[in-house]
Amino acid sequence: MGNLLILNGSPRAPRSNSRRYAQIFSSCYGENTEYFDISKRNHPELCAKLAGTSHVLFVFPLYADGLPVTLLNFLKSLEAAPPQNKPAVSVLINCGFLEPQQNEMAVEMMRLFCRQNHYPFGSVLKIGSGEAILDSPFRFLAVRKIRRFADSIAKGSYGTFQTTMPLPKGLFVKAAASYWINYGKKFGVTKEAMQTMQIEP
Ligand SMILES: Cc1cc2nc3c(=O)[nH]c(=O)nc-3n(C[C@H](O)[C@H](O)[C@H](O)COP(=O)(O)O)c2cc1C
Known part of the structure; x- marks a missing residue:
């Protein structure tokens, strides 16, 4: 298990669902994670952090069927100041609608960024009903999938996972x-x- 950086791309990162998903991920993955909210001012610091990590996990919400601007702006900064050794990139995305497939276009945007900028691509977790599931009786489904997702990253046997409320x-x-x-x-x-x-x- 290598060191892993978690970057939260939610525009409301400190109070976000993404933050809660990141916390569950950290507890499943083990000790070696470092977590940061992406903000307008910390791009240089985060780009430097990326240079020293073997894996980065972007946790963010679906906004208008795409990436939130907080994350988009960070990706632009990263494109301008890329690390010499590129970490693998995994994605944990949550959306408000029930269907986890709603997230697919945003995942494709992340894949495209990685392909164009030569980052190895890791695992994907798409969560539907992301605003509600953690405070519902179906929380266990989200936790279970996050555990599988974390295991896949830890073992380097990457895959795509999804979950939602079965309603x-x-x-x-x-x-x-x-x-x-x-x-x-x-x-x-x-x-x-x-x-x-x-x-x-
Ligand atoms: C401006 C805005 C746009 C959104 N667009 C979508 C969308 O296209 N599809 C969807 O399923 N949910 C959409 N949502 C819902 C969020 O993805 C959902 O509330 C998510 O849980 C927010 O995560 P966060 O707390 O980590 O920011 C949108 C929310 C906002 C505020």
């Missing part, structure tokens, strides 16, 4: 709608207001 789509949509409507109420935001493009008060 019918209709039920998931109803539960998600009532969750967000109640969440909005707490902040005085109505369902109608949430359906507009006006995201800031």
Whole structure:
């Protein structure tokens, strides 16, 4: 098991689901992990860290069927200041929708980055219902898959894994709608207001 760097590409990294997934990953992988949130200001520090690691795990959410800008901007910095020895890259992505396949386009974007910049590609874990699963009775499914994903990286026998809440789509949509409507109420935001493009008060 080599040293492994975990980089969180969520725009809300300190309070993110990605952070929770990264914590579970670390406890499954063992001692040799180092974790950082990607921020606007720490690109040079993280690029330097990458130079001294054998494996990097990017943990991030799906944003508009693609990569969040926090991660995109970091990849641009990395392209401009690449490490001499390229670590292998693995990806743990979570999305709000039920289907883990929603994440596939973003995974392809990461593969393309790795191919074009000569990083060996490692394992992938795609999580659907990523906003909900950890606080549901199905948490164990996510933990189990993260363990398998971590094992595959530790052993160098890379693979692609996925998990989600085993619910019918209709039920998931109803539960998600009532969750967000109640969440909005707490902040005085109505369902109608949430359906507009006006995201800031
Ligand atoms: C601006 C924005 C765009 C999003 N786009 C998608 C999307 O295209 N598909 C999807 O399934 N979830 C989408 N989501 C939901 C997030 O992927 C989901 O809430 C995830 O759990 C956030 O992870 P994080 O807490 O690590 O940032 C979006 C969320 C935001 C805020």
